[in-house]
Amino acid sequence: MPNLARFRKPRPSGAVLSNGNYWSALSENGTGVAFFRLGEGWVQTYGWRPDVVDDVLGWLFYLRDRRSGLTWSAAPAPRPHANARYRFRRRLGVASIECWTGELHTQLEGWVDSPLPREFRHLVVRNLSRRVLEIDVTTYLEVVLFPFASFGAHPAFAKLFVQTAWLPERLCLVAHRRPRSSEERWPVLFLAARGSAPVEYETDRMSFIGRGRDLRCPRALASTSPLSGTVGNVLDPVLSMRQVLTLQPGETAELEFVCGVVADEGALEEGLGRDWGTSQREESLKTARARQQELLRVAGLRFHEARRAEELAVSLLYQVPDxxxxxxxxxxxxxxxxxxxxxxxxxxxxxxxxxxxxxxxxxxxxxxxxxxxxxxxxxxxxxxxxxxxxxxxxxxxxxxxxxxxxxxxxxxxxxxxxxxxDKHGAASARGRGQRRNVETLRVGSSREEPAQPAVEFWNGFGGFGREGKEYVVRLREGHLPPLPWVNVIANPEFGCLVSERGIGFTWSQNSREFRLTAWSNDPVVDPPSECLYLRDESTGEFWSLLPAPCGSGVFEVTHGQGFTRWVNEREEIISTATCFVPPDARVRVVWVQLVNQSSRPRRCSLWAYHRLVLGAEPWAEGRYVVTDFDAQAGILWARNPQVALFEGRVVFAALGPATPWIRTVGAGDRVWFLGLGGSLKSPRVLQRSGLGHGPVGAGRDPAAILAGEFILEPGQRWEGAVLLGEAESELQGRQWVERYRQPASWSGGLQATAEFWSRRLSPLQVETPWRDLDMLVNHWLLYQTTSCRLWGRSAFYQSGGAYGFRDQLQDACALLWSHPSETRAQILLHAAHQFPEGDVLHWWHPPWEKGTRTRFSDDLLWLPAVTAWYVAFTGDRGILDELGPFVRARSLRPGEDEAYLPVQRTADCVTLYEHCCRAIDRSLTSGQHGLPLMGTGDWNDGMNRVGREGKGESVWLGFFLAEVLARFLPFCEARGDQDRVQRYRAYREKLVRALETHGWDGAWYRRAYFDDGTPLGSAENAECQIDALVQAWAVLSGVASPQRAERALKAVEEKLVDPEAKLIRLLAPPFDRAPQDPGYIKGYVPGVRENGGQYTHAAIWVVQAFFRAGLRNRAAELFRYLLPTEHSTDFAGAERYKVEPYVVAADIYGADPHRGRGGWTWYTGSAGWLYRLVVETLLGITLEEGRVLMINPSLPTHWPGFRVRWQVPGVGDVYHVRVEQVNAGPMRQSTEAWLDGKPLPASQGTVRVPLVLDGKEHEVVIHWVQPEQTKNSGK
Structure with missing residues (x-):
């Protein structure tokens, strides 16, 4: 047993203010967090994270001298005054921070009121100078109103449910969280100013901080411009106020702010208090002191003992490593x-x-x-x-x-x-610095920007290069894309996410459960978790080789398949940093090339920094990471024995090459590198001279830090690399380091990566009249589907790491043209995650068997649907006889909608056919209208309460189930499964009648029926009168008559298509205040994601339905809405759309002020479906049972034609298809076609091309004539 002794005072410490139901931890740096009691739990009030380094969050106060422009914070964080003296004091019931700058003295007092859940800040500002001072006082906090762990797991999602408002008569900002169900009740968060001084306000975090900036230097404090006054559906909510003080020499001003929660806006009067002045403040302070006296009495502590307990508590909340x-x-x-x-x-x-x-x-x-x-x-x-x-x-x-x-x-x-x-010396033995860093970067000038490369579709931020294979972003200081434009670089087991500013994070095996470095989910700041610095050892100047955190000048950033490259010139050194992930190794390589443009030798050092996690969250798993540096081999090792199923595995970081360095060093401690309260822009270690090893071991704030010193001769091109990887053992890790620290592996590895992706994406190439469409189809859509959806399962806005049962099944269908064996494997993988009862895991985390069992009604049906599509395409009926197990877990309890469960594989296996049939068997339900039961959601997860009681019915599911039955019945017939043939056929016949009888609303199809029998998606609804999904599938399933199909699509045109914003809304009007409770979709602010925005997945089906209905010209117009390039044709469009123009967004917002803004990109099944829409519907090319190429285009009349090159997977045959659209006339009444010069029959516009499979190239020429009845259809 270790020798135990007293705790010593660590940093940061602070005070805890509480009334028993609301507590606020205020650190001596002025940062901190507040929680309030809600039911049996505690809810976080405003933004904060347990980070002793990047400690900038809490209820913050800034001051700005309007004449000089000097800005600082009233406390040491987030922006300390360079020449100020700060003092933290704790008195009974109150804590205070004082600041003396020479010209100004401020005292910021904070206390928690009793008994109300609110806290106060009283700011006293005194002019010590001999001049008149105009001072902006700005207060700021980030809205949370959510449990700490839930918010931290996915902040971008949690923020979508919050709305803000300004109440001018009360000088009060409020934020409320929209409930995700009728049982949820969230209080209202308020921030109010006392007094009569004019108040500016802001609730949009992007407007306050500014893209690519942070709270140390927010855009709102960069000038005397007033705060924007933005409120409402802001997507990233904050509460910020500003008052302007004019102080004569010696004059003192006092400001008062109150923040707290009330049950609703009607209770604000009590929460704010009716009158306020000195006497009321003193009364509140008196009650706060009395409440603390009571807490001291209950605990049996004297005040100085309680101070010690509070200081220790704050340090524990921050998880101080010491x-x-x-x-x-x-x-x-x-x-x-x-x-x-x-x-x-x-x-x-x-x-x-x-x-x-x-x-x-x-x-x-x-x-x-x-x-x-x-x-x-x-x-x-x-x-x-x-x-x-x-x-x-x-x-x-x-x-x-x-x-x-x-x-x-x-x-x-x-x-x-x-x-x-309480181990001796724990708090001080490591000798870490406790001074907050004031950023005083020593930087030099940047050279003139290089010539702009030739790109296509330039929009002011970027454009396509190298025939569309690359997307080039051009960065100047202060000129960033509106949101992060990222690349998801992955192989099946390993990957990283990078933005135009730098490397976001890296993972292995599972992008949520085993992140090697930290994921931010912050599109405003976009903080990198991995950085590269170059330091001139002669001058001490340093900068980052990537734009973040401290790069400057012009950067040319190139995203390509499998790599991203940054090029910059600084201090007469041209740098090129290329990040790539080899296709066959769990290694991320950053290849660094430097060219010395000066006439003198340069003694430089390259520094690599990685914030290690080795789990999901830094504050949860990161603290268990153990690091070690092998100085002889130059490898830093990291392990986390607390991550299940990754025990024994190692993470490694190393520099390459192995030998030319003057010296190399390593460290495993983030606090050592950055300093307490430090910043990535000015790491403490880089402000010192020389290189030296840092601490490693357990119990630290883990990082992988490497540095190497070298000489860069005049005109020399120097090359090095930074490796980060994960291995099953230290032996395997050493082998990978040895392989990828060799210079030949950098250029060779990058070339191999490029060739790998070229082979994957090249089997099918198109050439159409739409150049942007060609580039997306040929290079980006399958890359997005494969690298992000199937392999990485992670992106900037969502990092799940799991397989979704319905999700990756649909994604894999896009691989049928290039890698049908992978589609096959995906089908069998999902079948093995079905329960014997027929239901399936909604999602599960690989590599271990743990996932969510639900009452969703559509998940299981995607197995027979995709299986049927696969067999129809490939002719591989043998897959139906493949044997596979089930998973077992406890059943859901009554009233339990879902459960995250460990599962076990069964020893018994059944055929894939049986798996599919069990999914269908379980789905043959029927409600009072003869429609299938909806359960806790069908395709739309957010409609999780429509059928929660087991009576609600889904019209959409009826159309989808009719389609599945129609496609799967032939397999049942071929196998002689007569019982199922009869049951399925009879059920489908009744279902079709029910759909036409009870699904039709009079002008379009209804969406569903609630448990009480009330229709949804009906003209009688005040909200969600019409839903696009069901109109599309009424057509795609073939159930709707031509007349009803036409009327349904006309309703979509009139009520859901927005020509100005170029989007197709999922539903309208959005859910907001109607009494029906459809589920958490109603919690989204109106116009966001499924709640009245475009959900691109469904919009693709709508366009497909227009094509299917023969409305080809209109379908083509709507098709353009689906292309990201269509929303970013120029600078104004890119500013409005904001997200990447080279990949598909899952959603586009449908209501002001965000109408036309792209939502979450990359991680969306829309990419695979858009690929299929182009190839199989617009161009009309399908494969019949692996033997016959079917071609029946749906071209708009203005298209002259198109070309397709397709290499048959697994064989050498290449088919060159050239389609020319021609007008019908006396000499040509119908479509004509030739294969290698020999005529082919064409029936009703469809050309059947039998595959020769002789290993040769073949040419197909088609003179295509539109069928007369559809030739002039549409607009």
Missing amino acids: LRSSMTAPETKRAAAVRAQLGLDTSRRLVVADDGEQAPWWIAASRYWQAVGLPIDVLLARAQGDSVVVRRADVQHGAGDHAAHLSNEDYRALLALADGC
Whole structure:
């Protein structure tokens, strides 16, 4: 058992202010967090994260001298004054931070009111100078109103449900979270200013911070321009106010702000208070002091003892590494056993302390923390023979009567799991700096920008290069794309996400569960988790080789398939950094090339920084990472024994080449590199001279930091590389380092990567009258589908890591033209995640078997649907006889909509045919209208409450099920499965009648029926009168008569198509205030994602339906809406659309002020469906059972024709198809076709081309005549 001693004061520390139901932790830096009690849990009030380095969040206060432009914060964070002195004080009931700048003195006081859930800030500003000062005072906080872990897992999603408003009569900003169900009740967050001074306000985070900036230097403080006054559906909500003070010499001004929560806006009067002045403030302070006295009495602490407890609590909340044990975290099973034995909650902070003379203080501190509301547990430990006795510090009885006896191994495991342990020297032995960095970058000038490369479709930010294979973005300082324009670079097991500014994060195996570095999900700041710096050792100047964090000048950024390249010139050094992932290794390579343009030798050092996670979240798993640096081999190793199924695996980082360096160093400690309160723009270590090793080991804020020193001669081209990878063992890791640190592997590896992607994407190439369409089809859509959707399963706005049952099945269909074997494998993989009852895992995390069981009604049907499409395309009926297991898990309990469960594979296997039939069998349900039951969602996950009680019906599901049955019945007939043939045929006949009887609303098809029988998607609805999805599938399934199909599509035109914004809304009007509760879709602000925006997946089906109905010209016009290039044709369009023009967005917002703005990009099944829409519908090329190429285009009349080159997968045959659209006339009444010069028959516009399969190239020429009845259809 280690020698235990007292805690020493760590940094950051601070104060905790509380009334028992609302607590606020205020650090001495002025940052911090607040939580309020809601039911049985606690909800985070405003933005904060437990990060001792990037500590810039909380309820912040800025000051700005309007004459000089100097800006600083009233506390040391986020922007300390370079010449200021700060002092933090804690008094009974209140905490304060004072700042002296020479000309100004400020005192910021904070306290929590009692009993209301609100806190105050009182700012006193005094002019110490001899001149009149005009000072802007700006306060800022980021809206959360959500549980901490849920918000941190996916912030971009959580923010979509928040709306803001300004109440001028109360000088008050409010934010409310729209409920995702009728049972949810979220309070209203408010921020109000006291007094009568004019107030500016802002609630849009992008407007306040500015793209690519951060809270140390936000755009809102860069000038005297007023705050924009933006409120409403802001997508990324903050609450910010500004007041302008004019102070005569010696004059003092006071400002007061209050922030808190109330049940609803009707309760604001009580929350704000009717009158406010000195007497009311003193009364509030008096109640705050009295409340703290009561907390001290309950805990049995004196005030100075409580101060010590609060300082320690703040440090524990921040997860200060100095408080932890240096012991390596135990393997997962031992850790789980220890947690279970002691009943530990992983969401709470844990302290292990000596059960000796200090035990009474720890018991009292634990009682105090419990009364305050802090999530901190204390365990007291003492040695007893060969074991350690551990007991909980019980807040009610002094100490718990129940004690646990742990072995020394288990006790060491406990220490490693603890956020704090009373081990001697833990808080100070590592000698880390405690001064907040003031950014004083030593930088030089940048050269003139190079000539602009020739690109196509230039929009002011970027354009396509190299025949569309690349997208080139041109960055100048202060001129970034409106949102991150990214590249998802992956192979089946490994990948990284990069933006135009730098490297976002890297993963292995699973992009959520095993991130090597941190994912940000922050499109405003877009902070990199991996950085490359170059330092001139003679001058000390340093800069980043990528735009973020501290690059400057002009950057030319090129995204390509499998790589991204940044080119820049700085200080007479031209740098090229190329990031790529080889197709066959779990390694990310950044190849660095430098050219010395000067006439003098340059002594330089290259620095690589990676913020390590080795799990999902830095604050959850990152703390268990153990690092080690092998100085002889120049490899930094990292392990995390706490990540299940990745035990024994290693992460490695290294520099290449191995030998030409003057010296190389490594470190594993982020705090050592950046400093407490440090910044990636000015790392503390880079502000020192020379290179030296840094600390490694356990219990730190983990990072992989490498540096190498070298000489760059005049005119010399120098090459190096930075490697980051993951391996099954250290031996494999060394082999990969040895392979990829060789210079030949950089150019060779990049070329091999390019050739790999060229082979994958080249089997089918098109040439049409639309140049942008050609580039998307030939180079980007399949790349997006493969690299992001199938392999990476991650992007900037969403990082799931899981397989979705319906999702990747549909994605894999796009591979039929190039890699049908992968489609086949995907089908069998999904079949093996079906339960014997027929339902399936909605999604699951590879490589272990754990996923979500739900009551969704459509997931399971995509298995027979995709299987039928696959067999019809390939003719591979043998797949139906492939054997595969099921998964088993407990059934959902009554009233339980879903459950995240571990599953086991069954020993029994059945054929794929049987898997498909069990999915169909389970789906043959029927409600009161004869339509299939909707369950807790069909295709639209957000409609999860329409049929939650088991009675609601889905009209869309009826059309989809009719299509599935029609396609799958021939397989049943061929196998002689007469029972199913009869049941399926009879069910389908009844279903079609029900769809036409109860699905039709009079002018279009309804969407569904609620559990109570009320229709949805009907003219009688105030919201969601019409839904595009069901109109499209009424046509695509062939169920709708031509007359009803025409009327349904006409309704889509009139009610859902927006020609000005070039989008097709999913539904209209959006859900907002109507009494029906369709599900969490109603929680989205109107016009966002499925709730009234364009959901591109469905929009593609709408366009396909227009083609199917013969409305080819109009379909082609609507088709243009689907292309990202159509929304970014010029600078204004790119500014409005904001997201990447080279990949498909999942959604486009459909309501002001965001109408026409692209939503979440990359991670969307729309890419695969758009690819299929082009090839199989617009160009009309399909394959019949692997033997006959079917060609029946749906061309608009203005197209002269198109060309297609297709290489048959697995064989050498190449078919060159040339289609020329010709007018019918006396000499040509119908389509004519030739194969290698020999005539081919054509029937009703369809040409059948039998595949020769002789390994040769073949030419197909078609003179295509539109069928007379559809030739002039559409507009």
